[in-house]
């Protein structure tokens with residue numbers, strides 16, 4: 001039993017290809033933190049990010065500044081290890097902790113690679129395999145196993161040997177699956193394994209050391225998680241033998257978040273006693289063929305309910321036990337989540353698969369050329385037309401098409417005002433159906449994006465500049481009439497409440513939301529509005545608070561959201577922008 005697992009999660013072993021799985025011995029409400037994994041076997045920033053991300057806590061920092069010319073180099077606020085200069089840290093505490101957690105074993109190797117091969121960093125998988133191989137090559141302390149257990153490093157070494165060994169506690173490697181995946185895949189693994197062995201200085205060991213390293217790589221590919229950071233995107237890999245016992249489902253009951261060097265497993269919906277804990281290894285909202293393609297790396301065919309019955313995102317949402325959590329959200333109309341107003345007759349699932357394939361095949365512009373990006377957005381929107389006709393806004397690739405456009409408009413002088421209806425649309429018509437639990441990070445991120453846009457449009461409204469920056473009279477009129485400060489306060493209360501459940505307490509987005517809320521609460525002359533919103537946040541059924549939220553927040557957000565499609569049609573399909 002991996003030591004990182006608590007007693008209320010039972011490891012079960014069956015002879016099927018799924019082998020081991022984790023089951024609960026108790027029930028848990030949605031949002032419960034089930035386990036934290038603070039001491040991974042491997043936690044690495046990705047490739048070159050080793051020079052811009054603290055190698056221990058994995059926090060990124062501003063762009064590197066020039067070295068000081070002495071024995072150590074300074075990279076922004078990060079300081080490099082003076083010996084290898086290939087691992088950087090945000091402070092001495094992280095540097096010391098990383099030394100104990102594994103840098104002790106790789107420092108000399110990284111220094112040699114820099115000296116002899118001129119490489120400042122290694123590809124993530126190569127560095128990971130080299131780290132493991134160096135660890136496995138260690139003979140252990142002079143005092144034997146018992147002595148090894150006594151010190152923290154020894155404990156880590158024992159776990160490493162167990163995970164990458166052959167015994168019962170060994171990680172699944174799917175080696176036969178990788179071998180059967182074809183010559184190209186197998187050869188590529190060999191190249192990476194060879195590089196790791198060479199860099200680790202173990203080539204002379206003989207005895208099938210490259211073969212051994214390839215098996216290590218197979219285990220890492222099967223069990224390490226891409227450390228997905230909602231702010232910075234992908235930032236490296238994370239492997240814990242306990243976390244690695246959790247199987248995949250496209251309708252998972254749990255999800256992983258990352259907080260610096262710790263992975264946190266939380267319940268995505270209420271979980272019953274005895275249920276298997278599952279997470280999604282991939283973006284589970286893609287159409288089935290795309291999901292199965294993404295899962296090929298794991299060498300199994302998913303037979304979850306979503307796959308068996310080919311359920312789309314709306315069918316999954318309709319059956320979700322997390323729906324009631326939306327009473328306190330921007331989509332409190334629970335009947336809409338249970339009976340979405342879509343027209344399935346307009347597009348078949350096979351057509352959705354075909355749309356997704358063509359959408360993926362569209363070439364992305366290589367630079368920032370605005371015209372090229374617009375052409376791509378137009379082509380994507382045209383491909384998604386059957387989904388638009390069916391009003392299936394939450395079915396990929398439509399929400400991603402809208403999200404990418406919104407993200408680029410947010411920072412565009414010309415388009416920023418139009419980004420607001422789009423982000424309101426995402427937060428009400430796409431996100432709640434795709435991610436039913438309101439504490440999911442992407443739902444919170446879109447709400448915070450709406451708050452920031454409201455702050456921008458609020459300034460334009462106050463200065464009278466709005467009408468000159470926007471030709472959509474409905475949008476101008478709605479913003480002129482809206483109490484944009486109360487809208488911001490309500491969104492902030494939602495973000496802070498749900499962010500505190502589903503994310504790390506020092507998640508940047510959450511910290512920012514907390515500080516913006518404190519600023520708004522201290523504004524003079526808004527005592528009445530604030531008190532009504534506080535009442536609604538305490539109890540979403542509070543009659544006065546709920547009425548205020550409905551009329552001053554939800555109604556304008558729905559109106560803004562209702563402009564999104566005509567704005568998209570005008571900007572992407574050349575239709576006129578309706579003036580009202």
Ligand SMILES: C[S@@+](CC[C@H](N)C(=O)[O-])C[C@H]1O[C@@H](n2cnc3c(N)ncnc32)[C@H](O)[C@@H]1O
Nearest residue numbers: 018019020172222223244245246247248298300
């Ligand atoms: C991270 S491990 C999960 C633990 C694994 N079951 C074990 O016994 O070590 C990932 C591997 O587990 C298996 N697996 C995970 N989810 C599965 C599923 N839904 N159906 C079948 N096999 C699955 C696959 O072999 C996959 O490559």
